[in-house]
Amino acid sequence: MVHLPILRWGVPYKSVDIATVPDFRTRAPYAALSQANIGLIRRDLRRQADARARLTAIPVAELVRLAGEAAEHFLHATLPLDSLSGTTQTPQDYVAQVSATTGMPWANVRRNMAKVHGVLSQVEEVIAGLTRGLDLSVMDSGVSRTDGRMLSFFPRTDALGVVLPSNSPGVHSLWAPATVLKMPLVLKPGSAEPWTPYRMIQAWLHAGLPHDVFCYYPTDHAGGHEILRQCGRGMVFGDVASTKRWQSDPRVEVHGPGYSKVIIGPDMADDWEAHLDLIVESIASNGGRSCVNASSVWVTRHGDRIAEALGERIARVVPRAADDPDAVLAPFADPAVPTRVSAMIDAELNAIGPDGPTGRPARDVTAAYRGASRVAEHAGGTYLLPTIVRCDRSHSLANREFLFPYASVVEVDAADLPSCLGPTLVATVITADRAFAERFVASPHVDRLNLGAISTTKIGWDQPHEGNLFEHLYARRAIQRLA
Amino acid sequence: MQWHFSPETGCPFWLEWQQRAGWDPRTEVQSYADLHKFGGFQDEWLRGGPVRRWVPKGYQGRPVSVFETGGSTGVPKSRVNIDDFRIDYEQFSRTLPDAYFPKGADWLEIGPSGPRRLRLAIEHLAQHRGGICFMVDLDPRWVIKLIKMGEMTMVEAYKRHVIDQALTLLKAHPNIQCLFTTPKLLEALCERVSLKKMGITGVFCGGTEMTPQFHRFAVEELMEGAYFAPTYGNTLMGLAAHKEPEPEDDWAIIYYPPAPRAGIEVVDPTDGSRIVEYGETGRVRLTTLTKEFFMPQFLERDEAERERPCVKYPWDGVRNVRPFSGFATSVVEGVY
Incomplete structure (x- = not known):
């Protein structure tokens, strides 16, 4: 049975507490997930500012280039699955694993892979949509000039905490641009679909990003709530009941049913x-x-x-x-x-x-x-x-x-x-x-x-929906500078 | 049986019970195995008064304390105490290594006091070992209410309030070297301060469930060389000592009851007459056999695996105690 470790700012950790994910068809244990206890999460998340400092030191142009490489690695590379045991994952392993624990047909998994690849490989276009065309260098300097006017932005948080669902890997395209927006990620994977966020992180690391800008915590509901409490900004996916407590918290973007x-x-x-x-x-x-x-x-x-x-x-x-x-x-x-x-x-x-x-x-x-x-x-x-x-x-x-x-x-x-x-x-x-x-x-x-006759499922990368990730992570400030 | 069911020494509750039951435990209970004849100790018997019905006539005139357990909603369970808490904690004291819990060192208790046995027990433990006990109180019933109301911000604020007081004491009293606290308060304390820098060498931890992963996390990341002594206990049974962890235990927390004063059995949840095999999971059943309190075969709200005896404790123990999964609703355990 394959094992997925916790990643504590990129460092693999095998927990004593292991949850097993069954094969949907046989109900036999298929994957073992190390479970993070709340104290461990809280202890790690005291270092959010350090992680963000690591990312802010990297020019945004370099992050865009790395995102392009990560996109290719996500789609094509054999990536580490559990570096503690040396287990790796080919793209086909990934397809079969997602299918085994969620039931999703291989063709659907591959379509979703392409979606994640799309958002990473076209991240400049995605961010242009999020920022309405701001010069990306604003991510390096915090200051930009548009039509002769100065614009300045500041981060609302040192990390983005995301409580993820198990329904479809395509949702991961929503938070994928965060790394280029220089925001460390703290992820709680869905209990039946731990594969995609883990592979996305490994693709970034394979591309050369420092490991200490990602946390990956398979954990229970209480652990997920703790991630959202400890991060200055968060996203949560789930049904009406499971996301209810975050509806009135402006720090947390709630992704419930779409209707x-x-x-x-x-x-x-x-x-x-x-x-x-x-x-x-x-x-x-x-x-x-x-x-x-x-x-x-x-x-x-x-x-x-x-x-x-x-x-x-x-x-x-x-x-x-x-x-x-x-x-x-x-x-x-x-x-x-x-x-x-x-x-x-x-x-x-x-x-x-x-x-x-x-x-x-x-x-x-x-x-x-x-x-x-x-x-x-x-x-x-x-x-x-x-x-x-x-x-x-x-x-x-x-x-x-x-x-x-x-x-x-x-x-x-x-x-x-x-x-x-x-x-x-x-x-x-x-x-x-x-x-x-x-x-x-x-x-x-x-x-x-x-x-017009456009399928509801057709997503334009330059048109953010369900909240704007850039505006969620950054706020605009008034600025004047003496010439 | 002679003590509890003799009119001269027994308590009113058991003497009245004996009259209703129509049989005499003094003759019919000849061994531990015969305790099943009582049909199980009922939780409800301890809720409400008159509490004096539990005071053995043999102890009449002695000062009596009453300790409560539960009580988040409704009437808490009460147990009278005369000397038991002192005896229990003096026995437990022998299991603490002197190198880490030095004789003469002072203690800090951060946790529930109020109606709970801990308010006197930890202080007695400290005094028994030649120390003085400083205390910071926490009201777990209020914490549980806050959690049920969804007031997590207030829970955090209250936890901070408790830890603030503990830090003040730790900084002001350098002879505090030993700590009693609950798992969540230990985590909260260690988020704010290094135990090593504060001079803490031994931590006695209990009050709520501890998982093997918490055990490992505490030892590897919170203790910084201090000794971690997890315990399982309650007002009804007394205090179960832990077995020192060995690599093959994989951080399982293994407890042994304070035999012969109390025993723990692990029984089949669907057939209480069957003690499960070693390593098998079942519901925890407690029996207390002190002169102050007779509690035969009380089904706890916990489950565990039955553990084999070991050299230090040559009687049955329990492994990885946790809330009983057979209950329909989960138990709110709170921060304490």
Whole structure:
């Protein structure tokens, strides 16, 4: 069984306390993770300022160059896995390991690898998006000049603490630019997906970055909270319940459910068939495991027909072997979860919305195409099959997000859009009606707005969403200098 | 059995129990194994009064202390004490190495006092070894309330308040060489100061769960050469001494009860009549057999592995005691 050590400012440490991660298919122990105790974390994190001093001494241009090298190493190199035992990890080992503990098909893992590679190899473009085009040398001097005006920034923290999820490696692209922004990283990996952040760190080290700017702490929830308490700035990924305590803490950026949506404007309502592929991709790509996957489709006409057509199309997405290049769906690491989630959806299908007698029960449109059961076994894995629900806007299933391809189809009056949508991480608005589009531009609830037929999952590197990492880590100060 | 169930010496609780039970332990309990006939000591018996029902008639007229355990919510469990805490801590004192806990050295206790046995026990330990005990109090019930309210900032502030007081004492009294504190307060203290620079040579640590990883962390990174003596104990049983760690223990914390005054067994959680095999995990069951207190087969809220006897302690011990995983809700352990 492979072992992943703790990294204490880059120094490997094997803990007495070991957690095992099972193979999702056999449930047999697959990987051993050294667990960090809270005292150890607190003790290490007293040295954040030293770590930051190491990074600030490196010119940003050099960090950009190293990021490019790290990107290539992440994608292609054999990297250390446990230097204490001499274990290494090839790119294919990494793909198989992520798949074994999360259930994600190899093809999805490779797509996410490319995403991480993309953010590191194009980090200048990413940071230009974050800083709105500031000259990167501002990271070296703290001062820049734009259009003749002086700008100055100061760090809000000496390290960024990140509590990571297990759902999909692509989320790691969100914090990946932090190193070029000269910010040491303190990472708590997800319990089932410890691989990606560890490989990213090793890629940086292989590129030549000093080891003492990374901490990697597999630990329990209390350890994760301690990381967020001890770092001046943090990010936390998780569901509503697990991130609740950080919602009101301005030091911590919370990445919860996305509730991303596809909206067909009234002007395009009759052309809905032309956009079915886009909608299916928005719902199902990456196994429906990302916060940028659409979890509802909002239309002004033809709701029933759109739901039927989506149900028929998405029911073709079926479980396949992990190494099948066409595999999309990911089984659940805990086989009890699909049954619980499916039972919850079934219970809510028959519930009537808060509109009372005018509300209608929801309908699982996909059921007719996939057969009765939403839960399926395939090659030792337990899956939730894609599900399209047709319901009213007030129904409890209208605005929900699950860890598999799930979406509701909701028909509303055009006048109610976008006010009826609620918080939305990504909104793809298919419309040519400028006035309709402008209402979305003005909406405070949409974090990333795709105007036109752009999948919700298509990310532009120069367009940060879910908070701006640069603004999270740095604040602007007023500055004047005597000539 | 003769002492606890004779009308002249026994306490009202057990004498009344005997009348209701309809059998006489003085004749029917002939060995340790016969203690199962009591059917297990019930937690609820110790909650609420009258507390005098626990004072043996044989000790009437003696000064009585009452110590509490639990009590974060509801009525705490109470145990009366006359001399037991002194005897327990004097026996435990023999397990502390003089080189690290020097006779005549002064002590600092940072931890719960108030209604707890520690308030007198640590001071008695220090005095028994010729020292004087300085004290900084901590109210664990308030800490648990703060945690339940999600007031983690206040928890940190309170912890800082406690450690501030400890630092003041350590700096002002150079003869303090021995420390009693809880695992989390030890970590907090060591974040602020070097034990070595403060002249601390021995640390006696207990009060909450300690994991093997904490044990290693404390010895390797906090002690700076001082001796680390972890303990497991409570108001009901007394104090279990630890076995000195050996490499093959892989930092497991192994405790042995203060036999014959008290015993620890590890039983099958689904069948309390079965003592688990050595190395097997089970629920901890305590038995106290002093003249002041008779507590047969009390199921603790902890689990552990059953440990073989060793040369120093030729009776069963327990390895890696931790909260019992069979409870539906987790126990809030707090900072203390």
